[in-house]
Amino acid sequence: MVQSLFADNGSSNKFDRIVADLMETGLSVCDDFVSPLLVSSMALEARELQQSGAFRHARIGRGVSMQLRPEIRNDRIYWLDTENPTAIQQPYLLDLETLRQYINRNLFLGLFEYEGHFALYPPGASYDIHYDRFIGALERVVTCILYLNDNWQAEDGGALNIHQGHDASTLPLPMQILPQGGRLVTFISEQFPHEVLPATRDRLSLTGWFRIRP
Ligand SMILES: O=C(O)CCC(=O)C(=O)O
Numbered sequence: 649m650v651q652s653l654f655a656d657n658g659s660s661n662k663f664d665r666i667v668a669d670l671m672e673t674g675l676s677v678c679d680d681f682v683s684p685l686l687v688s689s690m691a692l693e694a695r696e697l698q699q700s701g702a703f704r705h706a707r708i709g710r711g712v713s714m715q716l717r718p719e720i721r722n723d724r725i726y727w728l729d730t731e732n733p734t735a736i737q738q739p740y741l742l743d744l745e746t747l748r749q750y751i752n753r754n755l756f757l758g759l760f761e762y763e764g765h766f767a768l769y770p771p772g773a774s775y776d777i778h779y780d781r782f783i784g785a786l787e788r789v790v791t792c793i794l795y796l797n798d799n800w801q802a803e804d805g806g807a808l809n810i811h812q813g814h815d816a817s818t819l820p821l822p823m824q825i826l827p828q829g830g831r832l833v834t835f836i837s838e839q840f841p842h843e844v845l846p847a848t849r850d851r852l853s854l855t856g857w858f859r860i861r862p
């Protein structure tokens with residue numbers, strides 16, 4: 649069953665619920681967005697890519713100002729080829745396409761395409777507080793993070809810490825969200841500064857953004 653951590657608005661499906669949360673608060677946490685079987689298949693695919701050396705140290709910034717800054721961010725990433733998704737990625741990307749259409753229909757954001765990467769945070773790795781939408785990445789409008797971890801416990805750490813942004817929020821912020829497998833966190837990128845806290849075990853996710861035309 650799909651559960652929303654926020655208001656039960658009586659909507660019938662996960663896309664309606666996420667859209668209702670986005671309209672109300674700018675942020676949605678949807679458990680079981682993806683089935684456990686698909687979570688483990690995607691996690692296995694990410695592991696195989698990592699073992700074949702396909703992951704790269706993540707950088708910050710964009711274009712010429714892109715740089716390695718491990719003191720700010722030290723996860724490893726692998727960009728999806730969304731034009732040629734693997735059979736394992738396809739069901740999730742199809743769901744994201746449905747979500748994109750729901751968001752456009754209800755929030756009129758004109759979201760145009762999706763970009764995303766697997767991210768692996770080894771134990772102790774973190775990502776300092778930041779916005780996903782900034783000068784140089786203004787086309788990123790909605791952030792979607794799918795977690796791919798089995799049986800995550802609070803004592804494992806690694807929470808996504810959502811902070812108060814420029815505008816007052818109706819949410820109780822800061823809010824910590826654990827990277828539980830199958831959980832999708834969606835938020836308006838410019839609305840929430842956020843950080844990834846260090847974990848005691850590997851932390852795997854598929855992070856992406858719906859973009860507008862630059
Ligand atoms: O993995 C997360 O919980 C957040 C990752 C993130 O903030 C990013 O990649 O921009």
Ligand SMILES: [Fe+2]
Pocket residue numbers: 778779780842
């Ligand atoms: Fe982020």
